[in-house]
Amino acid sequence: MLSIFVETSCNRYNRDECVSCHVYEPLMEHPVSQWHLTVEQAVSMAEKIKNVEVLNALAQQEINLTGGEASQNPEIVEICKVFQTVTPHVCLHTNLDILSDTSKRWLRLVELMKLGIRVDITLYPTAWESSQKYFMGEMLKLQSKLIVNVVYESLTDLQSQIGLLLNFFKDTAYTHVTELLQTYADKIASLNKDHCDEKLFTQHLGDTEAFAQKPEFTLGLSLLPAFKIDDNGHRSMASMPFPKDPYFIGCPAARGSIDIMTIQQNGEMTPCCDVGNLKCQPKFGNVLMDTPEEIMAKMEGSMKVLASGIQKNHENLKTGKAGHLVEEGIPPYCH
Ligand code: SF4
Structure with a gap:
């Protein structure tokens, strides 16, 4: 999959067409004129993707447009076309945190779904009742597939978010979806939340499907x-739900296979x-600035750097030095 950033702004301020920002400090580095990827930049990226075999192969799996809040890009x-x-x-x-169904952001999403673009969401409990619940209902009238990201800070948080989805889908005809969500709810409820580590969690949920799939509707979690x-x-070494691991x-x-490529708005690739918050240093080329040959050369060189850094991370782990930064400039938690 290719994941492409098309918008810097997060829309958390006025939730529709922000023109200034005091919410997310790093944005202050970017003038408003550079918040949105332009159509011209997209054309240039698309041409480059077609001409670099590795990128084209990933694009044929899927191009995922993200940001920031992608729907805030006026173009x-x-x-997408x-x-x-x-x-x-x-x-x-x-984020599906939208002011009303006359919002420009919503109207753009409707147009996209009509073009056959799948729209996916991240669940935000704080925006669920006020916005997401209504708009998710509207989305189900326009598309038959949906992937929901559930970002959880604790197992209690996860249980509560699965509960929101379960209650929502109980009011629909999609019983295969409620069955899957009920399985998640039961499994999470039966965990001892005070003594659960990541291994136990993974084993406990191990064989649970990520998709509830039927021709009429598919939900991915x-x-x-x-x-x-x-x-x-x-980023910290340990996740919030499993702080001990x-x-x-x-x-x-690092093992010679490129399964996903993230393209930042400035064209830089990882x-x-x-x-961007893992701060990985090896460069894989810039899809806006570099020629296909330069991109291939950077990829080849950087894969070797990653492999060497990963080997050192392994040695650090074995010798009790987990967390030490290696000279290759890769994060200490990559292996
Ligand atoms: S070393 Fe880590 S951050 Fe860098 S490319 Fe690999 S997985 Fe990503």
Whole structure:
């Protein structure tokens, strides 16, 4: 999959067409004129993707447009059409925290769903009653697939978020979805939340499907533990729900296989789902600035750097030095 950032702003301020920002400090580095990926930049990215085999192969699996809040980009409909010239599998991620059904953001999402773009959401309990619940109902009238990201800070939080989804789907005809959600609810309820570590959690949920699939509707669930981020923007070693266990990320690129590529709005690429806070240093090229040959050369060189860094991370783990930064500039939790 290719994950492409199309919007810097998060929309948390006025929740529709922010033109200034005091909410998310890092945005202050970006002038408003650079908040939105432009159609011209999308055209340039699309051409490059078609001409770099590795990127084109990932795009044929799926291009996922994200941000920031992708629906806040005023040109998002045209941008999606550009990426649909690369692959039929284009989807977009939204927070679905929308003011009203006359909101420009909602009207754009409706247009996208009508174009066959799958719209996915992250569940926000604070926005559920006021916004997400209503708009999710409207989305189900327009598309037959939906992936919901559930970001949880504790098992109690996860249980409560699954409960929101379960109550919502109980009012629909999709019994296969309620059955899956009930399985999650029962499994999470039966965990001893004070003594559950990540291994126990994974074993307990191990064989539970991530998708409730039927031709009339498919729901995908993606359960994502939350992480604290320090003042320098670095992610902590352990996730919030399982603070005693370092949370390691397997790096396919270090093993010679690129399974996912994240493209930042400035064109910089990272071969994992990092949104920038892992601060991984090896460069995989810039899809806006570099030629296909330069991109391939950077990928090849950086994969070797990743492999060497991962080997050192392993040695550090074995010798009780987990968390030490290695000279290759990769995060200490990647292995
Ligand atoms: S080493 Fe870098 S590219 Fe690999 S998983 Fe970690 S952050 Fe991603």
